[in-house]
Amino acid sequence: MTIYNHILTENDFIEQDDLRYPFEERGLQFGDGIYEVIRVYDGKYYLIDEHVGRLYRSAAAVKINVPYKKEDMYKRLDELLEKNGVEGDAKVYLQITRGSAPRDHAFPADTDANLYAYVKDLPRPTELMREGVTAITQDDVRWDWCYIKSLNLLPNVLAKQAAKEQGSFEAILHKNGEVTECSSSNVYYVRDGSVYTHPAKKNILHGCVRMRIEAFCNQENIEFNEAPFLVEDIQYADELFLSSSTAEVMPILKVDGQTVGDGTPGPVTRTLQKCYEQEAGIPENKSIFSSQSATD
Incomplete structure:
Protein backbone atom coordinates (compact mmCIF):
# COMPACT_ATOMS: atom_id res chain seq x y z
CA MET A 1 0.00 0.00 0.00
CA THR A 2 1.35 3.41 -0.95
CA ILE A 3 1.61 5.95 1.87
CA TYR A 4 1.69 9.36 0.24
CA ASN A 5 4.23 11.86 1.50
CA HIS A 6 2.33 15.10 1.97
CA ILE A 7 0.07 15.55 4.98
CA LEU A 8 -2.43 18.39 5.43
CA THR A 9 -2.15 20.16 8.79
CA GLU A 10 -4.07 23.14 10.10
CA ASN A 11 -1.35 25.45 8.80
CA ASP A 12 0.08 23.90 5.65
CA PHE A 13 1.21 20.74 3.89
CA ILE A 14 4.22 19.04 5.47
CA GLU A 15 6.39 16.03 4.76
CA GLN A 16 5.19 12.95 6.63
CA ASP A 17 8.51 12.49 8.44
CA ASP A 18 8.23 16.04 9.82
CA LEU A 19 4.95 15.34 11.66
CA ARG A 20 5.47 15.69 15.40
CA TYR A 21 2.77 15.61 18.04
CA PRO A 22 3.12 17.99 20.97
CA PHE A 23 3.53 16.05 24.20
CA GLU A 24 0.23 17.29 25.61
CA GLU A 25 -2.12 16.70 22.69
CA ARG A 26 -5.75 16.28 23.74
CA GLY A 27 -6.43 13.73 21.02
CA LEU A 28 -3.73 11.51 22.49
CA GLN A 29 -4.50 12.10 26.15
CA PHE A 30 -8.30 12.26 26.14
CA GLY A 31 -9.45 11.01 22.73
CA ASP A 32 -10.72 14.59 22.51
CA GLY A 33 -11.27 14.77 18.79
CA ILE A 34 -13.21 13.67 15.73
CA TYR A 35 -12.35 12.09 12.39
CA GLU A 36 -13.55 11.01 8.96
CA VAL A 37 -12.45 8.39 6.43
CA ILE A 38 -13.30 9.45 2.88
CA ARG A 39 -13.23 7.07 -0.10
CA VAL A 40 -11.44 8.00 -3.31
CA TYR A 41 -12.02 6.25 -6.65
CA ASP A 42 -9.81 6.98 -9.66
CA GLY A 43 -8.51 10.11 -7.94
CA LYS A 44 -11.98 11.51 -7.12
CA TYR A 45 -13.78 11.70 -3.78
CA TYR A 46 -16.95 9.66 -3.27
CA LEU A 47 -19.62 11.06 -0.91
CA ILE A 48 -17.43 14.04 -0.03
CA ASP A 49 -20.43 16.23 0.87
CA GLU A 50 -21.77 13.60 3.25
CA HIS A 51 -18.41 13.18 4.97
CA VAL A 52 -17.64 16.87 5.31
CA GLY A 53 -21.16 17.52 6.57
CA ARG A 54 -20.82 14.82 9.23
CA LEU A 55 -17.38 16.15 10.22
CA TYR A 56 -18.84 19.55 11.02
CA ARG A 57 -21.82 18.01 12.84
CA SER A 58 -19.47 15.93 14.99
CA ALA A 59 -17.34 19.00 15.71
CA ALA A 60 -20.38 21.00 16.77
CA ALA A 61 -21.59 18.17 19.01
CA VAL A 62 -18.32 18.15 20.99
CA LYS A 63 -17.75 21.94 20.74
CA ILE A 64 -14.58 21.84 18.64
CA ASN A 65 -13.95 24.79 16.32
CA VAL A 66 -12.93 23.47 12.89
CA PRO A 67 -9.92 25.46 11.59
CA TYR A 68 -11.48 25.92 8.13
CA LYS A 69 -14.82 27.03 6.81
CA LYS A 70 -16.51 24.35 4.73
CA GLU A 71 -15.57 25.86 1.38
CA ASP A 72 -11.93 26.03 2.48
CA MET A 73 -12.04 22.45 3.73
CA TYR A 74 -13.18 21.24 0.31
CA LYS A 75 -10.37 23.20 -1.33
CA ARG A 76 -7.68 21.86 0.99
CA LEU A 77 -8.87 18.27 0.62
CA ASP A 78 -8.73 18.64 -3.16
CA GLU A 79 -5.22 20.05 -2.83
CA LEU A 80 -4.21 17.04 -0.73
CA LEU A 81 -5.05 14.69 -3.62
CA GLU A 82 -3.42 16.98 -6.18
CA LYS A 83 -0.23 17.46 -4.16
CA ASN A 84 0.17 13.70 -3.79
CA GLY A 85 -0.72 13.00 -7.41
CA VAL A 86 -3.50 10.59 -6.49
CA GLU A 87 -5.05 8.99 -9.58
CA GLY A 88 -6.21 5.59 -8.32
CA ASP A 89 -8.31 4.17 -5.48
CA ALA A 90 -7.42 5.47 -2.05
CA LYS A 91 -8.72 6.72 1.30
CA VAL A 92 -8.22 10.00 3.09
CA TYR A 93 -8.06 10.03 6.88
CA LEU A 94 -8.93 13.40 8.42
CA GLN A 95 -8.67 14.15 12.14
CA ILE A 96 -9.35 17.24 14.24
CA THR A 97 -8.58 17.46 17.97
CA ARG A 98 -9.29 20.20 20.47
CA GLY A 99 -5.60 21.11 20.40
CA SER A 100 -2.49 21.03 22.56
CA ALA A 101 -2.47 22.42 26.09
CA PRO A 102 -1.44 21.49 29.65
CA ARG A 103 -3.39 18.39 30.65
CA ASP A 104 -6.71 19.25 32.26
CA HIS A 105 -10.11 17.66 31.73
CA ALA A 106 -11.78 21.04 31.21
CA PHE A 107 -11.48 22.69 27.80
CA PRO A 108 -8.33 24.83 27.48
CA ALA A 109 -8.87 28.53 26.86
CA ASP A 110 -7.64 30.16 23.64
CA THR A 111 -6.25 26.93 22.19
CA ASP A 112 -6.42 26.24 18.46
CA ALA A 113 -7.61 22.89 17.16
CA ASN A 114 -5.09 20.51 15.62
CA LEU A 115 -5.96 19.16 12.17
CA TYR A 116 -4.25 16.74 9.85
CA ALA A 117 -5.21 14.58 6.91
CA TYR A 118 -3.30 12.02 4.91
CA VAL A 119 -3.99 9.75 1.95
CA LYS A 120 -3.20 6.06 1.37
CA ASP A 121 -3.79 3.72 -1.55
CA LEU A 122 -6.79 1.48 -0.91
CA PRO A 123 -7.78 -1.05 -3.58
CA ARG A 124 -11.39 -2.20 -3.51
CA PRO A 125 -11.88 -5.48 -1.55
Missing part, protein backbone atom coordinates in the same frame (compact mmCIF):
# COMPACT_ATOMS: atom_id res chain seq x y z
CA THR A 126 -13.42 -7.09 -4.64
CA GLU A 127 -12.89 -10.72 -3.66
CA LEU A 128 -14.53 -10.26 -0.25
CA MET A 129 -17.44 -8.36 -1.76
CA ARG A 130 -17.88 -11.06 -4.37
CA GLU A 131 -17.54 -14.09 -2.08
CA GLY A 132 -18.85 -12.73 1.25
CA VAL A 133 -17.45 -12.69 4.80
CA THR A 134 -18.19 -14.06 8.27
CA ALA A 135 -18.99 -12.24 11.50
CA ILE A 136 -19.34 -12.78 15.22
CA THR A 137 -21.65 -11.12 17.75
CA GLN A 138 -20.46 -9.00 20.67
CA ASP A 139 -22.04 -6.92 23.41
CA ASP A 140 -22.18 -3.23 22.49
CA VAL A 141 -20.37 -1.56 25.40
CA ARG A 142 -19.70 1.78 23.69
CA TRP A 143 -20.92 5.15 24.93
CA ASP A 144 -24.40 6.33 23.98
CA TRP A 145 -23.40 9.05 21.49
CA CYS A 146 -22.00 6.95 18.66
CA TYR A 147 -23.50 9.35 16.11
CA ILE A 148 -20.45 11.51 16.85
CA LYS A 149 -17.49 10.14 14.89
CA SER A 150 -15.08 10.60 17.77
CA LEU A 151 -11.63 9.21 18.50
CA ASN A 152 -12.96 7.13 21.41
CA LEU A 153 -12.79 3.80 19.64
CA LEU A 154 -11.32 1.38 22.19
CA PRO A 155 -14.54 -0.72 22.47
CA ASN A 156 -14.65 -0.89 18.65
CA VAL A 157 -11.00 -1.94 18.55
CA LEU A 158 -11.58 -4.73 21.07
CA ALA A 159 -14.65 -5.99 19.18
CA LYS A 160 -12.80 -5.98 15.85
CA GLN A 161 -9.87 -7.82 17.44
CA ALA A 162 -12.24 -10.44 18.86
CA ALA A 163 -13.59 -10.99 15.35
CA LYS A 164 -10.08 -11.27 13.93
CA GLU A 165 -9.05 -13.81 16.58
CA GLN A 166 -12.03 -15.96 15.54
CA GLY A 167 -11.16 -15.69 11.86
CA SER A 168 -14.02 -13.32 11.05
CA PHE A 169 -14.21 -10.04 9.20
CA GLU A 170 -16.48 -8.09 11.53
CA ALA A 171 -18.20 -8.03 14.94
CA ILE A 172 -21.95 -7.39 15.04
CA LEU A 173 -22.74 -5.36 18.16
CA HIS A 174 -25.92 -5.62 20.22
CA LYS A 175 -27.41 -4.17 23.38
CA ASN A 176 -29.46 -6.75 25.29
CA GLY A 177 -29.88 -8.72 22.08
CA GLU A 178 -30.93 -5.77 19.88
CA VAL A 179 -28.48 -5.30 17.00
CA THR A 180 -27.08 -1.78 16.71
CA GLU A 181 -24.25 -1.88 14.15
CA CYS A 182 -20.80 -3.42 13.71
CA SER A 183 -17.40 -2.41 15.08
CA SER A 184 -16.65 -0.32 11.98
CA SER A 185 -19.72 -0.59 9.76
CA ASN A 186 -23.51 -0.54 9.64
CA VAL A 187 -25.36 -3.85 9.33
CA TYR A 188 -28.59 -4.86 7.55
CA TYR A 189 -31.03 -7.76 7.79
CA VAL A 190 -32.97 -8.91 4.71
CA ARG A 191 -36.19 -10.91 4.98
CA ASP A 192 -38.72 -11.53 2.18
CA GLY A 193 -37.02 -8.92 0.00
CA SER A 194 -37.19 -6.14 2.62
CA VAL A 195 -34.19 -4.50 4.31
CA TYR A 196 -34.08 -3.76 8.05
CA THR A 197 -31.45 -1.77 9.95
CA HIS A 198 -31.23 0.03 13.27
CA PRO A 199 -32.78 3.53 13.24
CA ALA A 200 -30.37 6.44 12.89
CA LYS A 201 -30.44 7.40 16.56
CA LYS A 202 -27.63 8.68 18.73
CA ASN A 203 -26.43 5.17 19.62
CA ILE A 204 -25.19 4.35 16.10
CA LEU A 205 -23.02 6.11 13.56
CA HIS A 206 -25.10 7.61 10.76
CA GLY A 207 -22.98 6.07 8.01
CA CYS A 208 -22.50 7.96 4.77
CA VAL A 209 -22.85 4.74 2.77
CA ARG A 210 -25.85 3.86 4.97
CA MET A 211 -27.59 6.97 3.61
CA ARG A 212 -26.94 5.76 0.09
CA ILE A 213 -28.22 2.25 0.89
CA GLU A 214 -31.58 3.78 1.77
CA ALA A 215 -31.56 5.80 -1.46
CA PHE A 216 -30.62 2.73 -3.53
CA CYS A 217 -33.45 0.75 -1.95
CA ASN A 218 -35.94 3.47 -2.83
CA GLN A 219 -34.54 3.60 -6.36
CA GLU A 220 -34.91 -0.18 -6.80
CA ASN A 221 -38.32 -0.44 -5.06
CA ILE A 222 -36.81 -2.43 -2.19
CA GLU A 223 -38.60 -1.80 1.10
CA PHE A 224 -36.19 -0.12 3.54
CA ASN A 225 -37.13 -0.22 7.22
CA GLU A 226 -35.43 1.71 10.00
CA ALA A 227 -36.43 -0.93 12.51
CA PRO A 228 -34.12 -2.83 14.85
CA PHE A 229 -33.73 -6.58 14.67
CA LEU A 230 -32.48 -9.05 17.27
CA VAL A 231 -29.48 -11.35 17.31
CA GLU A 232 -31.93 -14.26 17.47
CA ASP A 233 -33.57 -13.00 14.25
CA ILE A 234 -30.37 -13.57 12.26
CA GLN A 235 -31.14 -17.29 11.99
CA TYR A 236 -34.24 -16.37 9.96
CA ALA A 237 -32.51 -13.89 7.64
CA ASP A 238 -32.53 -14.50 3.91
CA GLU A 239 -29.50 -12.21 3.60
CA LEU A 240 -27.27 -10.13 5.84
CA PHE A 241 -24.83 -7.45 4.74
CA LEU A 242 -22.78 -4.55 6.05
CA SER A 243 -21.72 -1.22 4.64
CA SER A 244 -18.91 1.27 5.16
CA SER A 245 -16.69 3.59 3.15
CA THR A 246 -13.93 0.98 2.92
CA ALA A 247 -16.03 -2.21 2.74
CA GLU A 248 -18.71 -0.71 0.44
CA VAL A 249 -21.60 -3.26 0.44
CA MET A 250 -20.34 -6.55 1.89
CA PRO A 251 -22.33 -9.81 2.12
CA ILE A 252 -22.20 -11.67 5.44
CA LEU A 253 -22.51 -15.43 4.96
CA LYS A 254 -22.03 -16.74 8.51
CA VAL A 255 -22.56 -15.33 12.01
CA ASP A 256 -21.08 -17.12 15.02
CA GLY A 257 -20.51 -20.12 12.75
CA GLN A 258 -24.16 -20.32 11.64
CA THR A 259 -24.94 -19.97 7.93
CA VAL A 260 -27.07 -17.01 6.85
CA GLY A 261 -29.76 -17.90 4.30
CA ASP A 262 -28.41 -20.33 1.74
CA GLY A 263 -24.82 -19.33 2.45
CA THR A 264 -24.35 -17.22 -0.68
CA PRO A 265 -24.65 -13.47 -1.38
CA GLY A 266 -28.34 -12.81 -2.03
CA PRO A 267 -30.17 -10.87 -4.76
CA VAL A 268 -30.89 -7.77 -2.63
CA THR A 269 -27.22 -7.47 -1.65
CA ARG A 270 -26.15 -7.94 -5.26
CA THR A 271 -28.59 -5.27 -6.45
CA LEU A 272 -27.26 -2.78 -3.90
CA GLN A 273 -23.66 -3.59 -4.85
CA LYS A 274 -24.51 -2.79 -8.47
CA CYS A 275 -26.14 0.49 -7.44
CA TYR A 276 -23.07 1.43 -5.43
CA GLU A 277 -20.70 0.70 -8.30
CA GLN A 278 -22.84 2.67 -10.74
CA GLU A 279 -23.06 5.75 -8.52
CA ALA A 280 -19.36 5.61 -7.57
CA GLY A 281 -18.40 5.40 -11.25
CA ILE A 282 -16.56 2.08 -10.95
CA PRO A 283 -15.29 1.09 -14.42
CA GLU A 284 -16.29 -2.25 -15.88
CA ASN A 285 -12.82 -3.77 -15.51
CA LYS A 286 -12.89 -3.07 -11.74
CA SER A 287 -16.45 -4.26 -11.12
CA ILE A 288 -16.99 -7.25 -8.84
CA PHE A 289 -19.29 -8.56 -11.57
CA SER A 290 -16.54 -8.46 -14.20
CA SER A 291 -14.59 -11.58 -15.14
CA GLN A 292 -11.55 -9.37 -15.67
CA SER A 293 -11.81 -8.07 -12.09
CA ALA A 294 -12.06 -11.64 -10.81
CA THR A 295 -8.61 -12.42 -12.20
CA ASP A 296 -6.89 -9.19 -11.12
Whole structure:
Protein backbone atom coordinates (compact mmCIF):
# COMPACT_ATOMS: atom_id res chain seq x y z
CA MET A 1 0.00 0.00 0.00
CA THR A 2 1.35 3.41 -0.95
CA ILE A 3 1.61 5.95 1.87
CA TYR A 4 1.69 9.36 0.24
CA ASN A 5 4.23 11.86 1.50
CA HIS A 6 2.33 15.10 1.97
CA ILE A 7 0.07 15.55 4.98
CA LEU A 8 -2.43 18.39 5.43
CA THR A 9 -2.15 20.16 8.79
CA GLU A 10 -4.07 23.14 10.10
CA ASN A 11 -1.35 25.45 8.80
CA ASP A 12 0.08 23.90 5.65
CA PHE A 13 1.21 20.74 3.89
CA ILE A 14 4.22 19.04 5.47
CA GLU A 15 6.39 16.03 4.76
CA GLN A 16 5.19 12.95 6.63
CA ASP A 17 8.51 12.49 8.44
CA ASP A 18 8.23 16.04 9.82
CA LEU A 19 4.95 15.34 11.66
CA ARG A 20 5.47 15.69 15.40
CA TYR A 21 2.77 15.61 18.04
CA PRO A 22 3.12 17.99 20.97
CA PHE A 23 3.53 16.05 24.20
CA GLU A 24 0.23 17.29 25.61
CA GLU A 25 -2.12 16.70 22.69
CA ARG A 26 -5.75 16.28 23.74
CA GLY A 27 -6.43 13.73 21.02
CA LEU A 28 -3.73 11.51 22.49
CA GLN A 29 -4.50 12.10 26.15
CA PHE A 30 -8.30 12.26 26.14
CA GLY A 31 -9.45 11.01 22.73
CA ASP A 32 -10.72 14.59 22.51
CA GLY A 33 -11.27 14.77 18.79
CA ILE A 34 -13.21 13.67 15.73
CA TYR A 35 -12.35 12.09 12.39
CA GLU A 36 -13.55 11.01 8.96
CA VAL A 37 -12.45 8.39 6.43
CA ILE A 38 -13.30 9.45 2.88
CA ARG A 39 -13.23 7.07 -0.10
CA VAL A 40 -11.44 8.00 -3.31
CA TYR A 41 -12.02 6.25 -6.65
CA ASP A 42 -9.81 6.98 -9.66
CA GLY A 43 -8.51 10.11 -7.94
CA LYS A 44 -11.98 11.51 -7.12
CA TYR A 45 -13.78 11.70 -3.78
CA TYR A 46 -16.95 9.66 -3.27
CA LEU A 47 -19.62 11.06 -0.91
CA ILE A 48 -17.43 14.04 -0.03
CA ASP A 49 -20.43 16.23 0.87
CA GLU A 50 -21.77 13.60 3.25
CA HIS A 51 -18.41 13.18 4.97
CA VAL A 52 -17.64 16.87 5.31
CA GLY A 53 -21.16 17.52 6.57
CA ARG A 54 -20.82 14.82 9.23
CA LEU A 55 -17.38 16.15 10.22
CA TYR A 56 -18.84 19.55 11.02
CA ARG A 57 -21.82 18.01 12.84
CA SER A 58 -19.47 15.93 14.99
CA ALA A 59 -17.34 19.00 15.71
CA ALA A 60 -20.38 21.00 16.77
CA ALA A 61 -21.59 18.17 19.01
CA VAL A 62 -18.32 18.15 20.99
CA LYS A 63 -17.75 21.94 20.74
CA ILE A 64 -14.58 21.84 18.64
CA ASN A 65 -13.95 24.79 16.32
CA VAL A 66 -12.93 23.47 12.89
CA PRO A 67 -9.92 25.46 11.59
CA TYR A 68 -11.48 25.92 8.13
CA LYS A 69 -14.82 27.03 6.81
CA LYS A 70 -16.51 24.35 4.73
CA GLU A 71 -15.57 25.86 1.38
CA ASP A 72 -11.93 26.03 2.48
CA MET A 73 -12.04 22.45 3.73
CA TYR A 74 -13.18 21.24 0.31
CA LYS A 75 -10.37 23.20 -1.33
CA ARG A 76 -7.68 21.86 0.99
CA LEU A 77 -8.87 18.27 0.62
CA ASP A 78 -8.73 18.64 -3.16
CA GLU A 79 -5.22 20.05 -2.83
CA LEU A 80 -4.21 17.04 -0.73
CA LEU A 81 -5.05 14.69 -3.62
CA GLU A 82 -3.42 16.98 -6.18
CA LYS A 83 -0.23 17.46 -4.16
CA ASN A 84 0.17 13.70 -3.79
CA GLY A 85 -0.72 13.00 -7.41
CA VAL A 86 -3.50 10.59 -6.49
CA GLU A 87 -5.05 8.99 -9.58
CA GLY A 88 -6.21 5.59 -8.32
CA ASP A 89 -8.31 4.17 -5.48
CA ALA A 90 -7.42 5.47 -2.05
CA LYS A 91 -8.72 6.72 1.30
CA VAL A 92 -8.22 10.00 3.09
CA TYR A 93 -8.06 10.03 6.88
CA LEU A 94 -8.93 13.40 8.42
CA GLN A 95 -8.67 14.15 12.14
CA ILE A 96 -9.35 17.24 14.24
CA THR A 97 -8.58 17.46 17.97
CA ARG A 98 -9.29 20.20 20.47
CA GLY A 99 -5.60 21.11 20.40
CA SER A 100 -2.49 21.03 22.56
CA ALA A 101 -2.47 22.42 26.09
CA PRO A 102 -1.44 21.49 29.65
CA ARG A 103 -3.39 18.39 30.65
CA ASP A 104 -6.71 19.25 32.26
CA HIS A 105 -10.11 17.66 31.73
CA ALA A 106 -11.78 21.04 31.21
CA PHE A 107 -11.48 22.69 27.80
CA PRO A 108 -8.33 24.83 27.48
CA ALA A 109 -8.87 28.53 26.86
CA ASP A 110 -7.64 30.16 23.64
CA THR A 111 -6.25 26.93 22.19
CA ASP A 112 -6.42 26.24 18.46
CA ALA A 113 -7.61 22.89 17.16
CA ASN A 114 -5.09 20.51 15.62
CA LEU A 115 -5.96 19.16 12.17
CA TYR A 116 -4.25 16.74 9.85
CA ALA A 117 -5.21 14.58 6.91
CA TYR A 118 -3.30 12.02 4.91
CA VAL A 119 -3.99 9.75 1.95
CA LYS A 120 -3.20 6.06 1.37
CA ASP A 121 -3.79 3.72 -1.55
CA LEU A 122 -6.79 1.48 -0.91
CA PRO A 123 -7.78 -1.05 -3.58
CA ARG A 124 -11.39 -2.20 -3.51
CA PRO A 125 -11.88 -5.48 -1.55
CA THR A 126 -13.42 -7.09 -4.64
CA GLU A 127 -12.89 -10.72 -3.66
CA LEU A 128 -14.53 -10.26 -0.25
CA MET A 129 -17.44 -8.36 -1.76
CA ARG A 130 -17.88 -11.06 -4.37
CA GLU A 131 -17.54 -14.09 -2.08
CA GLY A 132 -18.85 -12.73 1.25
CA VAL A 133 -17.45 -12.69 4.80
CA THR A 134 -18.19 -14.06 8.27
CA ALA A 135 -18.99 -12.24 11.50
CA ILE A 136 -19.34 -12.78 15.22
CA THR A 137 -21.65 -11.12 17.75
CA GLN A 138 -20.46 -9.00 20.67
CA ASP A 139 -22.04 -6.92 23.41
CA ASP A 140 -22.18 -3.23 22.49
CA VAL A 141 -20.37 -1.56 25.40
CA ARG A 142 -19.70 1.78 23.69
CA TRP A 143 -20.92 5.15 24.93
CA ASP A 144 -24.40 6.33 23.98
CA TRP A 145 -23.40 9.05 21.49
CA CYS A 146 -22.00 6.95 18.66
CA TYR A 147 -23.50 9.35 16.11
CA ILE A 148 -20.45 11.51 16.85
CA LYS A 149 -17.49 10.14 14.89
CA SER A 150 -15.08 10.60 17.77
CA LEU A 151 -11.63 9.21 18.50
CA ASN A 152 -12.96 7.13 21.41
CA LEU A 153 -12.79 3.80 19.64
CA LEU A 154 -11.32 1.38 22.19
CA PRO A 155 -14.54 -0.72 22.47
CA ASN A 156 -14.65 -0.89 18.65
CA VAL A 157 -11.00 -1.94 18.55
CA LEU A 158 -11.58 -4.73 21.07
CA ALA A 159 -14.65 -5.99 19.18
CA LYS A 160 -12.80 -5.98 15.85
CA GLN A 161 -9.87 -7.82 17.44
CA ALA A 162 -12.24 -10.44 18.86
CA ALA A 163 -13.59 -10.99 15.35
CA LYS A 164 -10.08 -11.27 13.93
CA GLU A 165 -9.05 -13.81 16.58
CA GLN A 166 -12.03 -15.96 15.54
CA GLY A 167 -11.16 -15.69 11.86
CA SER A 168 -14.02 -13.32 11.05
CA PHE A 169 -14.21 -10.04 9.20
CA GLU A 170 -16.48 -8.09 11.53
CA ALA A 171 -18.20 -8.03 14.94
CA ILE A 172 -21.95 -7.39 15.04
CA LEU A 173 -22.74 -5.36 18.16
CA HIS A 174 -25.92 -5.62 20.22
CA LYS A 175 -27.41 -4.17 23.38
CA ASN A 176 -29.46 -6.75 25.29
CA GLY A 177 -29.88 -8.72 22.08
CA GLU A 178 -30.93 -5.77 19.88
CA VAL A 179 -28.48 -5.30 17.00
CA THR A 180 -27.08 -1.78 16.71
CA GLU A 181 -24.25 -1.88 14.15
CA CYS A 182 -20.80 -3.42 13.71
CA SER A 183 -17.40 -2.41 15.08
CA SER A 184 -16.65 -0.32 11.98
CA SER A 185 -19.72 -0.59 9.76
CA ASN A 186 -23.51 -0.54 9.64
CA VAL A 187 -25.36 -3.85 9.33
CA TYR A 188 -28.59 -4.86 7.55
CA TYR A 189 -31.03 -7.76 7.79
CA VAL A 190 -32.97 -8.91 4.71
CA ARG A 191 -36.19 -10.91 4.98
CA ASP A 192 -38.72 -11.53 2.18
CA GLY A 193 -37.02 -8.92 0.00
CA SER A 194 -37.19 -6.14 2.62
CA VAL A 195 -34.19 -4.50 4.31
CA TYR A 196 -34.08 -3.76 8.05
CA THR A 197 -31.45 -1.77 9.95
CA HIS A 198 -31.23 0.03 13.27
CA PRO A 199 -32.78 3.53 13.24
CA ALA A 200 -30.37 6.44 12.89
CA LYS A 201 -30.44 7.40 16.56
CA LYS A 202 -27.63 8.68 18.73
CA ASN A 203 -26.43 5.17 19.62
CA ILE A 204 -25.19 4.35 16.10
CA LEU A 205 -23.02 6.11 13.56
CA HIS A 206 -25.10 7.61 10.76
CA GLY A 207 -22.98 6.07 8.01
CA CYS A 208 -22.50 7.96 4.77
CA VAL A 209 -22.85 4.74 2.77
CA ARG A 210 -25.85 3.86 4.97
CA MET A 211 -27.59 6.97 3.61
CA ARG A 212 -26.94 5.76 0.09
CA ILE A 213 -28.22 2.25 0.89
CA GLU A 214 -31.58 3.78 1.77
CA ALA A 215 -31.56 5.80 -1.46
CA PHE A 216 -30.62 2.73 -3.53
CA CYS A 217 -33.45 0.75 -1.95
CA ASN A 218 -35.94 3.47 -2.83
CA GLN A 219 -34.54 3.60 -6.36
CA GLU A 220 -34.91 -0.18 -6.80
CA ASN A 221 -38.32 -0.44 -5.06
CA ILE A 222 -36.81 -2.43 -2.19
CA GLU A 223 -38.60 -1.80 1.10
CA PHE A 224 -36.19 -0.12 3.54
CA ASN A 225 -37.13 -0.22 7.22
CA GLU A 226 -35.43 1.71 10.00
CA ALA A 227 -36.43 -0.93 12.51
CA PRO A 228 -34.12 -2.83 14.85
CA PHE A 229 -33.73 -6.58 14.67
CA LEU A 230 -32.48 -9.05 17.27
CA VAL A 231 -29.48 -11.35 17.31
CA GLU A 232 -31.93 -14.26 17.47
CA ASP A 233 -33.57 -13.00 14.25
CA ILE A 234 -30.37 -13.57 12.26
CA GLN A 235 -31.14 -17.29 11.99
CA TYR A 236 -34.24 -16.37 9.96
CA ALA A 237 -32.51 -13.89 7.64
CA ASP A 238 -32.53 -14.50 3.91
CA GLU A 239 -29.50 -12.21 3.60
CA LEU A 240 -27.27 -10.13 5.84
CA PHE A 241 -24.83 -7.45 4.74
CA LEU A 242 -22.78 -4.55 6.05
CA SER A 243 -21.72 -1.22 4.64
CA SER A 244 -18.91 1.27 5.16
CA SER A 245 -16.69 3.59 3.15
CA THR A 246 -13.93 0.98 2.92
CA ALA A 247 -16.03 -2.21 2.74
CA GLU A 248 -18.71 -0.71 0.44
CA VAL A 249 -21.60 -3.26 0.44
CA MET A 250 -20.34 -6.55 1.89
CA PRO A 251 -22.33 -9.81 2.12
CA ILE A 252 -22.20 -11.67 5.44
CA LEU A 253 -22.51 -15.43 4.96
CA LYS A 254 -22.03 -16.74 8.51
CA VAL A 255 -22.56 -15.33 12.01
CA ASP A 256 -21.08 -17.12 15.02
CA GLY A 257 -20.51 -20.12 12.75
CA GLN A 258 -24.16 -20.32 11.64
CA THR A 259 -24.94 -19.97 7.93
CA VAL A 260 -27.07 -17.01 6.85
CA GLY A 261 -29.76 -17.90 4.30
CA ASP A 262 -28.41 -20.33 1.74
CA GLY A 263 -24.82 -19.33 2.45
CA THR A 264 -24.35 -17.22 -0.68
CA PRO A 265 -24.65 -13.47 -1.38
CA GLY A 266 -28.34 -12.81 -2.03
CA PRO A 267 -30.17 -10.87 -4.76
CA VAL A 268 -30.89 -7.77 -2.63
CA THR A 269 -27.22 -7.47 -1.65
CA ARG A 270 -26.15 -7.94 -5.26
CA THR A 271 -28.59 -5.27 -6.45
CA LEU A 272 -27.26 -2.78 -3.90
CA GLN A 273 -23.66 -3.59 -4.85
CA LYS A 274 -24.51 -2.79 -8.47
CA CYS A 275 -26.14 0.49 -7.44
CA TYR A 276 -23.07 1.43 -5.43
CA GLU A 277 -20.70 0.70 -8.30
CA GLN A 278 -22.84 2.67 -10.74
CA GLU A 279 -23.06 5.75 -8.52
CA ALA A 280 -19.36 5.61 -7.57
CA GLY A 281 -18.40 5.40 -11.25
CA ILE A 282 -16.56 2.08 -10.95
CA PRO A 283 -15.29 1.09 -14.42
CA GLU A 284 -16.29 -2.25 -15.88
CA ASN A 285 -12.82 -3.77 -15.51
CA LYS A 286 -12.89 -3.07 -11.74
CA SER A 287 -16.45 -4.26 -11.12
CA ILE A 288 -16.99 -7.25 -8.84
CA PHE A 289 -19.29 -8.56 -11.57
CA SER A 290 -16.54 -8.46 -14.20
CA SER A 291 -14.59 -11.58 -15.14
CA GLN A 292 -11.55 -9.37 -15.67
CA SER A 293 -11.81 -8.07 -12.09
CA ALA A 294 -12.06 -11.64 -10.81
CA THR A 295 -8.61 -12.42 -12.20
CA ASP A 296 -6.89 -9.19 -11.12
